[in-house]
Amino acid sequence: MLAIEANTGLGELRLDVELEVGPGECLALAGPSGAGKTSILRIVAGLVRPGRGRVEADGSVWLDTERGIDLPPERRRCGYVFQDYALFPHLSAWQNVAYPLTGPRSERRRAALELLERFAMSDRAEARPRTLSGGERQRVALARALALGPKVLLLDEPLAALDARTRASAASELASVLRESEAPAILVTHDFAEAAQLGDRVGIVDGGKVVQEGTPSELAANPRSAFVADFTGAVVLTGTARRGDGGLTHVELDGGGAVVSTEEGEGPVAVSVYPWDIAVEPADEAAHGSQQNRIPAEVLTVTTIGNRVRLGLAGPQPLVAEVTEVSVERLGLAPGVPVTATWKASATRLVAHE
Amino acid sequence: MSGHRWFGVGLGICLGAAVLFLALPIVAVFVDSSPGELIASLGEEGALDALWLSLRCTAIAIAIILLVGTPAAYFLATRSFRGKAALVTIIELPLVLPPAVAGIALLAAVGPSGILGGAIDAAGIRLSLATAGVIVALVFVSAPFYIRQAMASFAAVDRALLDASRTLGISEARSFVRVMIPVAIPGLVAGTALALGRALGEFGATLMFAGSFQGITQTVPLAIYDRFATDFESALALSAVLVAVSAAILFSVKLVQRGDPLGGWQAR
Numbered sequence: 210m211l212a213i214e215a216n217t218g219l220g221e222l223r224l225d226v227e228l229e230v231g232p233g234e235c236l237a238l239a240g241p242s243g244a245g246k247t248s249i250l251r252i253v254a255g256l257v258r259p260g261r262g263r264v265e266a267d268g269s270v271w272l273d274t275e276r277g278i279d280l281p282p283e284r285r286r287c288g289y290v291f292q293d294y295a296l297f298p299h300l301s302a303w304q305n306v307a308y309p310l311t312g313p314r315s316e317r318r319r320a321a322l323e324l325l326e327r328f329a330m331s332d333r334a335e336a337r338p339r340t341l342s343g344g345e346r347q348r349v350a351l352a353r354a355l356a357l358g359p360k361v362l363l364l365d366e367p368l369a370a371l372d373a374r375t376r377a378s379a380a381s382e383l384a385s386v387l388r389e390s391e392a393p394a395i396l397v398t399h400d401f402a403e404a405a406q407l408g409d410r411v412g413i414v415d416g417g418k419v420v421q422e423g424t425p426s427e428l429a430a431n432p433r434s435a436f437v438a439d440f441t442g443a444v445v446l447t448g449t450a451r452r453g454d455g456g457l458t459h460v461e462l463d464g465g466g467a468v469v470s471t472e473e474g475e476g477p478v479a480v481s482v483y484p485w486d487i488a489v490e491p492a493d494e495a496a497h498g499s500q501q502n503r504i505p506a507e508v509l510t511v512t513t514i515g516n517r518v519r520l521g522l523a524g525p526q527p528l529v530a531e532v533t534e535v536s537v538e539r540l541g542l543a544p545g546v547p548v549t550a551t552w553k554a555s556a557t558r559l560v561a562h563e
Numbered sequence: 564m565s566g567h568r569w570f571g572v573g574l575g576i577c578l579g580a581a582v583l584f585l586a587l588p589i590v591a592v593f594v595d596s597s598p599g600e601l602i603a604s605l606g607e608e609g610a611l612d613a614l615w616l617s618l619r620c621t622a623i624a625i626a627i628i629l630l631v632g633t634p635a636a637y638f639l640a641t642r643s644f645r646g647k648a649a650l651v652t653i654i655e656l657p658l659v660l661p662p663a664v665a666g667i668a669l670l671a672a673v674g675p676s677g678i679l680g681g682a683i684d685a686a687g688i689r690l691s692l693a694t695a696g697v698i699v700a701l702v703f704v705s706a707p708f709y710i711r712q713a714m715a716s717f718a719a720v721d722r723a724l725l726d727a728s729r730t731l732g733i734s735e736a737r738s739f740v741r742v743m744i745p746v747a748i749p750g751l752v753a754g755t756a757l758a759l760g761r762a763l764g765e766f767g768a769t770l771m772f773a774g775s776f777q778g779i780t781q782t783v784p785l786a787i788y789d790r791f792a793t794d795f796e797s798a799l800a801l802s803a804v805l806v807a808v809s810a811a812i813l814f815s816v817k818l819v820q821r822g823d824p825l826g827g828w829q830a831r
Contacts, residue, residue, distance in 0.1 A: 283731075
């Protein structure tokens with residue numbers, strides 16, 4: 210169990226967080242850069258001392274500013290994977306992993322090789338970090354962080370330094386490490402999809418605060434602010450809400466058009482809808498079916514992502530829809546084609562917009 | 564000929580002039596007398612005394628500089644505090660001080676009638692006109708060369724390495740030895756070489772502070788000065804030795820920095 214409380218000024222930023230992570234659980238902190246995510250990790254590791262704060266891990270207090278307790282980093286046993294991995298350049302891969310270990314060299318080497326073996330890296334044991342690929346460096350850093358049997362795992366953007374191709378395999382490898390690990394883990398990322406993939410829970414961090422916390426699907430389904438909605442990948446539109454017919458809320462969109470939502474709202478609101486909930490129809494087609502929200506738009510971009518196609522749409526406000534390749538061909542979707550974007554009132558989230 | 568060609572020729576001429584001017588005196592040291600005569604005049608007692616004294620004093624001075632200067636440079640490179648810039652300037656000041664001023668300053672500070680002279684005398688230590696005084700002068704003039712370079716090298720080490728070492732259970736003191744020094748080593752070697760070269764050639768401050776007594780305070784540069792009017796041959800021989808040692812120092816620094824005997828990780 211890891212419990213963190215911190216309230217401190219960090220340059221321009223006011224960090225104010227309270228977090229708990231259970232044993233074996235991974236909390237993914239996602240948010241834009243400068244939101245204070247890394248500072249949270251550094252406070253846990255003891256590399257930054259907050260003005261006021263408390264860190265308790267594995268039943269012992271690491272930091273309590275009120276009682277004047279502040280263990281130095283070397284006595285906290287955190288497995289910390291740094292953003293650029295921070296491998297020691299003058300040591301080989303196995304020496305990096307063996308670095309925290311004590312005892313005779315042969316034993317340390319054996320233990321390091323065992324850890325490297327687990328990451329399928331034993332054949333690169335003698336290599337210097339400089340000659341390792343990004344993916345290999347990440348694995349050495351992970352092995353090194355695990356070498357001491359850490360009480361807490363801290364991962365700072367562990368996949369950011371990797372190219373797109375290595376990232377997918379590194380992510381699934383990391384996911385299995387996190388599954389096996391019994392230590393509470395905090396992972397920091399700027400990418401919601403990555404947080405959703407690796408975190409049991411996700412906390413969205415903005416401006417030094419955890420603005421919303423929950424399972425990835427909870428966050429995506431029920432964002433409490435426009436920021437969270439936008440960050441989780443939703444399309445966010447702004448408008449003015451008023452009570453409409455049939456218990457629905459009617460939203461007059463800024464720039465033209467109107468939508469309805471099953472959620473309640475009044476005054477200025479942010480409307481959010483996920484790209485996969487938006488369907489497109491030919492522009493001249495008459496309204497039918499249960500999709501109550503219909504916005505005329507023009508196709509701006511057509512981007513294939515895996516087996517999906519992401520459509521950038523120019524309407525009164527920009528929209529993004531995700532459709533299948535088959536639909537693109539059937540409807541002849543290409544830049545410049547006029548369409549109608551449609552979605553259900555029940556897929557339309559409303560949050561007050563400041 | 565095009566303008567481009569003219570520019571190239573101009574550059575070449577300037578380079579030629581620079582090389583000729585800088586290399587000629589050094590070559591002359593070796594050419595002006597026969598090798599046999601050089602070795603013969605080195606055999607003279609005073610010359611050997613001076614060489615031995617120079618090597619001893621320089622070695623001790625460098626040892627002191629490394630032992631005290633390395634942690635001091637690390638401190639300056641890794642901590643920020645009020646007045647740090649002023650402190651660094653004070654440390655660097657001897658770099659630009661004229662050697663004669665350095666000698667006078669040392670006399671005023673730790674000379675027999677200097678501000679600390681009484682205390683040093685009471686402790687039973689003799690500095691002026693003594694070998695210990697030579698070492699003090701060498702440390703004073705050459706330490707800034709090392710500290711400056713070492714500070715830059717420590718500052719260039721990625722701070723995440725120190726953080727990583729500490730989260731791995733290694734205290735800052737041990738991280739300093741196990742990570743910071745090994746990673747900064749090319750810069751530390753370069754700084755040592757600079758200080759070594761400066762200490763070996765030290766003349767003015769030593770002469771003024773420690774005097775020029777054969778076997779006690781007369782280092783090689785002082786011995787050269789002492790005999791260039793009376794025994795040019797012998798002065799030339801000692802100069803040749805200094806040139807050879809200096810060239811060796813410079814060469815080994817280039818080797819460490821370019822030739823990469825440490826595996827090349829520092830080239831990143």
